[in-house]
Amino acid sequence: MRERTEVLIIGGGVNGCALAYYLAERGVDVxxxxxxxxxCGSSGRNAGGIRQQWSTRENVRLAxxxxxxxxxxxxxxxxxxxxxxxxxxxxxxxxxxxxxxxRNVSMxxxxxxxxxxxxxxxxxxxxxxxxVEGIGAIGATWCPTDGHADPIKVTIGYAEAAVxxxxxxxxxxxxxxxxxxxxxxxxxxTSRGSIRADYIVNAAGAYSKEIAKLLGVxxxxxxxxxxxxxxxxxxxxxxxxxxxxxxxxxxxxxxEGQIIGGWGNPKEEPGYNYESSxxxxxxxxxxxxxxxxxxxxxNILRQWAGLYDVTPDARPILGPVxxxxxxxxxxxxxxxxxxxxxxxxxxxxxxIMGEKxxxxxxxLSLERFKGxxxxxxxxxx
Numbered sequence: 001m002r003e004r005t006e007v008l009i010i011g012g013g014v015n016g017c018a019l020a021y022y023l024a025e026r027g028v029d030v031x032x033x034x035x036x037x038x039x040c041g042s043s044g045r046n047a048g049g050i051r052q053q054w055s056t057r058e059n060v061r062l063a064x065x066x067x068x069x070x071x072x073x074x075x076x077x078x079x080x081x082x083x084x085x086x087x088x089x090x091x092x093x094x095x096x097x098x099x100x101x102x103r104n105v106s107m108x109x110x111x112x113x114x115x116x117x118x119x120x121x122x123x124x125x126x127x128x129x130x131x132v133e134g135i136g137a138i139g140a141t142w143c144p145t146d147g148h149a150d151p152i153k154v155t156i157g158y159a160e161a162a163v164x165x166x167x168x169x170x171x172x173x174x175x176x177x178x179x180x181x182x183x184x185x186x187x188x189x190t191s192r193g194s195i196r197a198d199y200i201v202n203a204a205g206a207y208s209k210e211i212a213k214l215l216g217v218x219x220x221x222x223x224x225x226x227x228x229x230x231x232x233x234x235x236x237x238x239x240x241x242x243x244x245x246x247x248x249x250x251x252x253x254x255x256e257g258q259i260i261g262g263w264g265n266p267k268e269e270p271g272y273n274y275e276s277s278x279x280x281x282x283x284x285x286x287x288x289x290x291x292x293x294x295x296x297x298x299n300i301l302r303q304w305a306g307l308y309d310v311t312p313d314a315r316p317i318l319g320p321v322x323x324x325x326x327x328x329x330x331x332x333x334x335x336x337x338x339x340x341x342x343x344x345x346x347x348x349x350x351x352i353m354g355e356k357x358x359x360x361x362x363x364l365s366l367e368r369f370k371g372x373x374x375x376x377x378x379x380x381x
Contacts, residue, residue: 329366
C-alpha cells in the first residue's frame with residue numbers, strides 16, 4: 001500500500017467513488033479504501049431511484065444538480081448506467097399530506113423544477129392501472145424528469161473512471177484507527193498498513209458513525225435496515241416510480257418488466273441487520289396487490305436488505321468537523337445517497353480544492369445539530 005496521498009476516501013460506495021473521480025479529474029492524488037468490494041453496501045442494494053421532489057431546499061438542489069449530471073454521465077464516464085427519466089408519482093392520502101405536497105410543489109417550482117400537483121381524478125392520466133380510490137389516494141405530485149439508473153453500474157463506472165484518471169483504489173482494506181496530532185489526522189492505520197493524507201473523507205455510509213468514533217467524533221447517524229424485492233417480468237405497462245409516504249413504500253417497473261420496490265417497517269429498530277424477513281414479503285405483496293390489482297398473480301423472484309444511514313433530520317452531513325480539522329464528512333444520506341451522489345461529490349471536490357462550492361453546504365454541516373434543524377419529511381423510512 002502507498003504511504004502518502006493528498007486525499008484519502010474511506011468507503012467504496014457511490015459517493016466515495018464519485019468523489020474519487022471528480023478529485024482525480026482535477027489532478028488530485030486521491031486514494032480510496034474499501035473494507036470489502038466496490039458497491040458492496042447500500043450503493044449495491046438500493047432500487048436506483050432518482051428523485052428531485054423533496055420538502056427541503058438543500059435536498060431539492062442536490063437532486064436537481066445530480067439529474068443534470070446523470071443526463072450526461074454515460075458519455076462522461078464511458079459506460080452504460082441504464083439512466084432513464086420515467087418520472088415519480090408521489091401519492092397523498094390525507095388532507096395534511098395535500099397541504100404539505102402543495103407547499104413542496106411551490107418551493108420546488110421556485111427552484112426551477114418541472115413539477116405539478118395532481119387532483120385525484122388526474123392521477124390515472126399518469127398511471128391508468130393504479131387503483132386510486134381503492135388505496136385512498138386523494139392527490140399526488142408528478143415530476144417527469146425524475147427517474148432511475150442502475151446503482152451498481154453507476155458506482156463501478158465512477159470507480160473505473162477514477163482509476164483511469166490516476167486514483168488508487170484498495171479493496172478489502174479496513175480502516176483500523178488514526179494517529180492525531182494538534183487536532184489533525186497525520187496517519188490512517190489500515191489492515192494493509194498506514195497511510196498519510198492531507199484530507200480524510202468519511203464516506204463509509206452506515207458505518208460512518210463507527211469510523212468517526214475512532215476519532216472521538218460523535219455523529220448522530222443511525223443504521224436502519226431497509227428491504228427490497230423484485231418480481232418476475234410482465235409486459236411493461238407503466239414507467240414512473242410510485243411512492244406513498246403514508247404506506248411507507250414505493251415501486252416501479254424496470255424496462256425488462258420486473259417490479260422492484262421496497263417497504264419501510266415503522267417498527268424497525270436501528271442496527272446492522274441484513275436479513276430478509278417474511279414480514280416484509282407479506283406487506284409488500286399486500287400493498288402491491290392493493291395498489292395494482294393486476295399484479296395479484298405475479299411471483300417474487302428474490303428479496304434483500306440494505307442499510308439506511310439515517311440522520312435526525314434526514315439530510316446528509318457534509319464538510320469538516322470542529323474537533324479534527326482535516327476530517328471531512330460525506331454521510332448521513334438517510335436512504336437517498338445514490339440519487340444525490342453526482343452533485344454531492346462535485347461539491348465536496350470543490351470544498352477540498354478550496355473553491356467556492358456551486359451550492360451552499362453550511363446548513364448541512366455537523367454543527368447544525370447544535371441548534372434547531374429543518375427536518376426532511378418526504379421520506380420512506
